[in-house]
Amino acid sequence: xxxxxxxxxxxxxxxxxxxxxxxxxxxxxxxxxxxxxxxxxxxxxxxxxxxxxxxxxxxxxxxxxxxxxxxxxxxxxxxxxxxxxxxxxxxxxxxxxxxxxxxxxxxxxxxxxxxxxxxxxxxxxxxxxxxxxxxxxxxxxxxxxxxxxxxxxxxxxxxxxxxxxxxxxxxxxxxxxxxxxxxxxxxxxxxxxxxxxxxxxxxxxxxxxxxxxxxxxxxxxxxxxxxxxxxxxxxxxxxxxxxxxxxxxxxxxxxxxxxxxxxxxxxxxxx
Amino acid sequence: xxxxxxxxxxxxxxxxxxxxxxxxxxxxxxxxxxxxxxxxxxxxxxxxxxxxxxxxxxxxxxxxxxxxxxxxxxxxxxxxxxxxxxxxxxxxxxxxxxxxxxxxxxxxxxxxxxxxxxxxxxxxxxxxxxxxxxxxxxxxxxxxxxxxxxxxxxxxxxxxxxxxxxxxxxxxxxxxxxxxxxxxxxxxxxxxxxxxxxxxxxxxxxxxxxxxxxxxxxxxxxxxxxxxxxxxxxxxxxxxxxxxxxxxxxxxxxxxxxxxxxxxxxxxxxx
Numbered sequence: 001x002x003x004x005x006x007x008x009x010x011x012x013x014x015x016x017x018x019x020x021x022x023x024x025x026x027x028x029x030x031x032x033x034x035x036x037x038x039x040x041x042x043x044x045x046x047x048x049x050x051x052x053x054x055x056x057x058x059x060x061x062x063x064x065x066x067x068x069x070x071x072x073x074x075x076x077x078x079x080x081x082x083x084x085x086x087x088x089x090x091x092x093x094x095x096x097x098x099x100x101x102x103x104x105x106x107x108x109x110x111x112x113x114x115x116x117x118x119x120x121x122x123x124x125x126x127x128x129x130x131x132x133x134x135x136x137x138x139x140x141x142x143x144x145x146x147x148x149x150x151x152x153x154x155x156x157x158x159x160x161x162x163x164x165x166x167x168x169x170x171x172x173x174x175x176x177x178x179x180x181x182x183x184x185x186x187x188x189x190x191x192x193x194x195x196x197x198x199x200x201x202x203x204x205x206x207x208x209x210x211x212x213x214x215x216x217x218x219x220x221x222x223x224x225x226x227x228x229x230x231x232x233x234x235x236x237x238x239x240x241x242x243x244x245x246x247x248x249x250x251x252x253x254x255x256x257x258x259x260x261x262x263x264x265x266x267x268x269x270x271x
Numbered sequence: 272x273x274x275x276x277x278x279x280x281x282x283x284x285x286x287x288x289x290x291x292x293x294x295x296x297x298x299x300x301x302x303x304x305x306x307x308x309x310x311x312x313x314x315x316x317x318x319x320x321x322x323x324x325x326x327x328x329x330x331x332x333x334x335x336x337x338x339x340x341x342x343x344x345x346x347x348x349x350x351x352x353x354x355x356x357x358x359x360x361x362x363x364x365x366x367x368x369x370x371x372x373x374x375x376x377x378x379x380x381x382x383x384x385x386x387x388x389x390x391x392x393x394x395x396x397x398x399x400x401x402x403x404x405x406x407x408x409x410x411x412x413x414x415x416x417x418x419x420x421x422x423x424x425x426x427x428x429x430x431x432x433x434x435x436x437x438x439x440x441x442x443x444x445x446x447x448x449x450x451x452x453x454x455x456x457x458x459x460x461x462x463x464x465x466x467x468x469x470x471x472x473x474x475x476x477x478x479x480x481x482x483x484x485x486x487x488x489x490x491x492x493x494x495x496x497x498x499x500x501x502x503x504x505x506x507x508x509x510x511x512x513x514x515x516x517x518x519x520x521x522x523x524x525x526x527x528x529x530x531x532x533x534x535x536x537x538x539x540x541x542x
Contacts, residue, residue, distance in 0.1 A: 004321075007324075007328075008324060011324060011327065011328060012324075016320075017320065018316065018317055018320065019317060020317050020320070020321050020324075021317060021321065021419060023295075023418055023419070024294070024295040024296060025295060025296055025299045025414065025415065025418030026321055026324075026325060026415055026418060026419075028296045029325035029328055029329075029411050029414060029415050029418075030324055030325060030328045031328075032328045032329065032330065034330060045289065046289055046290060046291050046292060048475075049287075049288065049289065049291070049471060050275075050291050050292065050297055052471050052474070052475050053278075053279060053282060053283075053291075053297075053301055053471070054297060054300035054301060055474075056282065056468040056469070056471070056474065057278075057282060057300055057301045057302075057303045057465075057468070058300075058303065058410060059303065059305060059413070059424075059425045061425075061427045062427070062517065063466065063510070063513075064514065064517075065468065065469055065474065067474065068474045068475070068476060068480070069474060069475055069476070070476045070477075070478070070479065070480060071475060071476070071477055071478075072478055073477075073478070074478055077478060101480075103474075105482075106473070106482070106485070107514055107515075107518050108518075109482065109485070110489070110511050110514055110515055111514075111515050111518060111519065113486070114515055116515050116519050117519050117520065118515075118518045118519065119518070119519065119520050119521055120517065120518040120519070120520065120521055120523045120524050120528075121518055123521065123524055123527070123528050123530065123531075124530045124531040124534070124541075125430065125524050125527035125528065125530040126518075126524070128402060128430075128449075128530070129427070131399060131402060131403065131406075132402065132406045132449065132450065135402075135403045135406035135407055135410070136406055136409075136410045138407075139329060139406070139407045139410040139411060140300050140410060140414070142330070143296065143300060143411070143414060144296065144297055144300050147294055147296030147297060147300075148292060148294070148297075153330075154330045154332075156332045156333070156400070159396065159399075169476075169479055169480055170479035170480045170481070171480050172480065172482070175480065178399075178403065179403065194328075195334065197327040197328070197336065198327070198336055200320060200323050200324070200327070202377070203323070203326075203327065203336065203338065203339050203340060203374075204319075204323050204339070204340055204342060205339060205340070205341045205342070205440075206341075206342055206344075207341070207342075207343060207344070207345055207348060208341065208440050208441035209339070209341060209372075209440055209441045209442050209443065209446065210441070211376075211377070211380065211443070214377070214380070215384070218381070239334070240381050242334075243335065243378055243381055244378075244381055244382050244385055244387050246333065246335075246391065247378050247379075247382060247389045247390070247391040247392055247397075248382065248387050248388050248389065248390065248391070249388065249390050249391065250390055250391055250394065252391045253391050253394055253396055253397070256394070256396035257391075257394050257396065257542070259394065259395045259396040259399070260394075260395040260541060260542065263395070270395075270531060270541070271528070271531065
């Protein structure tokens with residue numbers, strides 16, 4: 001396994017500024033790369049329950065536990081979800097596809113069964129809580145799965161067609177498919193690399209938010225990210241230019257500019 | 272360190288149904304408990320950079336990296352944030368308080384500097400992406416910190432007063448303080464316990480969403496969670512009853528029913 005120092009070098013493209021603790025946990029976290037080439041081999045039987053135990057061990061707001069996950073193994077269903085998720089072939093190849101659900105429906109069922117209202121669930125805050133809960137759980141599952149030598153990649157593309165995904169998965173109202181996660185053994189014939197990130201000083205602020213100095217740091221990152229692209233035989237492009245083009249108009253949202261109306265139809269009026 | 276089998280037993284209050292891989296990573300993930308009693312001792316110098324490297328190693332939608340974090344050590348500022356976060360004393364005692372920011376402002380600055388629009392940032396989808404990115408990053412940091420023997424607890428209470436928190440931290444528009452995280456050495460005179468969670472079958476669905484059988488599982492969880500409460504000398508109460516009371520009316524949102532208007536004022540119109 002690669003050392004924490006080497007992982008830091010790959011992530012930031014400069015040496016770590018101090019001695020870091022070289023623990024298996026930190027190595028596992030810093031080793032993440034998104035895997036898009038999988039072997040079709042099935043997972044060991046223990047992988048899913050272990051990952052879900054890790055997911056449920058994450059913090060959850062006020063113990064509401066307002067998330068669910070659908071484990072999709074069926075090949076035909078994965079193929080349909082791959083189409084809905086922007087024709088991402090790895091969803092079809094990886095043997096397991098997890099769809100993470102911001103799920104307020106379980107709480108609603110509890111209330112309804114007792115003849116109670118569930119007014120609080122209509123509010124933006126409740127949806128946010130549920131979305132954060134789902135993300136914390138999913139990330140713990142991801143780290144657990146990667147720790148078993150498996151590869152993963154998040155699929156935000158499911159948000160291109162949330163209603164069709166909800167229908168495919170038989171979701172009740174108040175359950176939103178937030179994102180997917182492919183899981184499988186990485187195909188080592190097409191290994192994935194650690195992607196460089198912004199310098200820490202860009203995202204980490206001390207005491208108060210301070211964007212001073214950010215321009216120079218981003219210019220450095222543009223050069224580093226471009227060098228990485230060229231190493232990977234990918235198109236040469238500055239990160240900041242890609243970002244600016246992406247956010248300039250609603251076109252960059254790939255149809256997701258209707259999300260608020262979609263959420264309302266799925267049972268989230270976001271009051 | 273406790274075995275994975277023992278951690279499963281604590282989390283679900285029944286033995287693991289199969290052999291699980293007993294790795295340091297899985298043990299670290301399953302060991303989580305929210306720590307609310309801290310020693311005031313400062314952290315080792317490497318803790319924060321290592322945690323941020325873990326955070327930045329998490330996946331981020333389209334490499335947008337649309338989050339930031341403010342590291343607050345100043346005692347007076349932590350005290351003010353503790354007041355804003357619902358008078359939670361541990362914010363004042365733990366030596367480090369991290370505030371995780373759903374941050375679209377960096378992307379907006381990039382666009383503005385180039386004379387470009389950033390229309391996409393006005394949409395609900397962009398806010399959701401940013402919130403998910405922040406949560407994935409925060410969870411990786413949490414796992415890294417806990418792996419170093421430190422304790423953490425998420426502070427959703429910051430969402431009681433997001434505008435006051437934003438002012439305290441000097442946040443620009445398009446930066447939302449999503450939640451806080453206390454970090455410090457656990458005070459072993461007041462050890463925290465692993466909290467039981469819902470049975471896996473409640474949150475994990477196969478192929479399609481299926482709430483059949485959920486009632487019996489939740490009744491079992493109500494008994495398990497109540498037994499845990501009594502072991503901890505906490506009030507005896509069924510989980511489902513607590514949840515139902517919490518969501519019945521807007522009162523359970525502790526003033527956060529104004530979140531949508533607050534977000535608009537912070538620069539997120541959620542189109």
